[in-house]
Amino acid sequence: MQVAQVIVDVPTRQTNNPYTYSIPENLNDQIQPGMRVQVPFGRRKVTGFVVELLTNSNYKGKLKSISKLIDLSPVITPELLKLSEWMADQTFSFKINCLQTMLPGGMRTKFKKKLLAADDIRDAYPTIFHGQNEIDYDQQHFNNQAVSQILRLKRTDKIKVHYELSNHAKPVLIKAYQNLLQPNQVDDLLKKIHPNATNQRQLLFILADQPDHPISTTNFKQKGVNGSTLKTAAKNGWLKEMTIRRVRNPFMQPVQKSHPLALNADQQTAVDQLDRAIEDQKNLTFLLEGVTGSGKTEVYLQAMAHALKNGKTALLLVPEITLTPQIVSRIRSRFGDQVAMLHSAMSSGERYDEWQRINNGQAKVVVGVRSAVFAPLTNIGLIIMDEEHDSSYKQDDVPRYQTRDVAKWRAKYNHCPVVLGSATPSLESRARAMKGVYKLLTLPHRFNHHALPHVTIVDMKKEFAHHQSILSQKLTDLVRDRLQKHEQIILLLNRRGYSSFVMCRDCGYVPQCPNCDVSLTMHKDTHTLNCHLCGHKEPIPTECPRCHSTRIRHFGVGSQQLEEQVKKLFPTARVLRMDVDTTRKKGAHEAIINQFGAHKADILLGTQMIAKGLDFPEVTLVGVLNADSALKFPDFRSSERTFQLLTQVSGRSGRANKQGEVVIQTFNPDHYAIQLAKTQDYEKFYQTEMRIRRLGKYPPYYFTVKITGSSPSERQTAYEMHQVANFLRQHLTKSAIVLGPTPKTITRVNNRYYYQIIIKYRYEPQLKSALEKLLEKSQLKQRQGLLVSIDNEPLDFM
């Protein structure tokens, strides 16, 4: 007898191993690993993932049976099932959380399944279809025998299953035809058919190109096959008429086809090495270190093309904010309809459709953000991570995975190379390349040997003595110059809102968030003071609540105010602002970039969203208004982040034929991260920073784990976290360093108090067992309001 091993949707330690359920008789041989089911669990029914089928279970006693089958085909591939186990281990999280993370958002929430059948099937199975071509699977309460029949029809492709989000607009149904001919029959017919039967020939050519998927009537007509030819073909038994659903298309505009560019010598060397690794199915990790504007994208595209040529698929990961229409259209212009895109600005319906196209093998190239690392691609020939140092690759919620590690795991599974690309690699990756663990490929020059931009550092302490403005004299002059020359300008200010805080001039009172330990940020457009942590909003006071003075002023310029001031200073300039507040609406981000790209604006200003990936040839000036914004954080990575941000944003300037300039305004002109960003000397930065890391016992010399605890009471949090630290000190060997507990930099967020412990170690045999025990213990505490989370290799220490 076959039984199913199910990971149930109850995230606890005890349920982290699969439970065994028997399979209803009719569904024997039909249930596959990777399908979701409903099972009885205690007195409830819960969903779960079938992870394995076993024959002859050793289980004594009566097994409970699976109550319902949710998916009609697997939603998790065998590879991803394996990956979920590794990931749960690696991130100290539960398998159920890992499995759910792998599904596209829409499938985790409410959705309906529709079964679609052609007329003959509809008529052959009246008890299932009741004379209709489309039925709602979940509303029919089919018995297991019917489900079994449906599965068989599904497996033999006689019916289609479509998932639909319940909150979704009505689907668009269109007429289409399914090819019934085998490839050799198409060839035979093409030989036999009369040369003058052009319509029929055209039809056969189309079938030869796209043998498997139904083709819409409109699509046929666009390719020159008229309705009567289709009808005749259906009568001859070549085609079958059916209705299909129009797939939502997340790509806004059609693109022109593009061809591979001629590479320069450095690019060619890189592509050659990648091509060889793809062909030899070598699981190597490459670090592609190329200065800004060196043409990394073209290297990616050509290596991806090589993977496709070898019959493989390819995955390209990009950070959230650089998934701009620019890179997407570059990829689509090269690979056409084979590309699927996954990212968070798409609706869940769009993401679901794209995920389906990957799952059923239609899409061979996937480009997407962090979660796309779980794309259900099979037979992967190449994985690329652009801007590998970017912090958006680390998920900061359960499961706290690092995309780079998942990508490496998948590459190993698929026997293929991984490329980590960046102008400013993370210290971890660069250190591995130096040790020979990764293979280093370099693009040391900008494409066509265009010069890197010339950078000026302005000391704002001196500047403020005679010129009190957010834009220094130097930057103001250069902006004016570029406006005159009709060139474009990017201004970076890493602070959104209008001003960072307001203060009473008479008594010094600063309005704070009632829920968090932060001061409120003024937003002029909504006339409110906002908390950026918990979302609290309140009106801007007109009089001080403490001393009743009306002299309330705002301090610290945010992006809203910068926009206002820039418009005042340069009244004729056309200005665009890009930050979280202007890009909330779907498509807004794209609209701003397209507008700037079409030179319909002179100045693009915004937060770090504008720092990366953009490639606009007319930009010849970049201004960084406050280079210190990241430096002041008490985190050992703040220098690295500052250097990366400044180098990346500087890299937007002078990418084409005109020399670029950059102005960096700072109160710390002598800081090494700023000095080295001026010369864009990654090598020197790497050396300097590595020395500091070694002295401080930080990564990449040490591994780290962060344990955060929070509760509504500060005393409870502190007390419990001391217990945790004691527990760790007892259970780990002497060589591990346990720091803390210390209150987090912002201790109170949304009325919870946060404390943290950092573990640093080089080799710690007890780590896994200690943390697992901790997880188990903390689960018991959860009822008393204490939440403990474990972050393996955290990116921030604040």
Ligand SMILES: Nc1ncnc2c1ncn2[C@@H]1O[C@H](COP(=O)(O)OP(=O)(O)OP(=O)(O)O)[C@@H](O)[C@H]1O
């Ligand atoms: N082989 C080539 N032939 C012609 N143009 C090229 C070639 N390679 C790159 N370019 C052009 O050089 C410019 C910079 O390339 P790309 O945007 O790929 O740089 P990058 O290395 O990704 O830089 P960044 O890290 O700053 O994003 C682009 O406009 C690109 O079209």
Ligand SMILES: [Zn+2]
């Ligand atoms: Zn006051």
Ligand SMILES: [Zn+2]
């Ligand atoms: Zn708050």
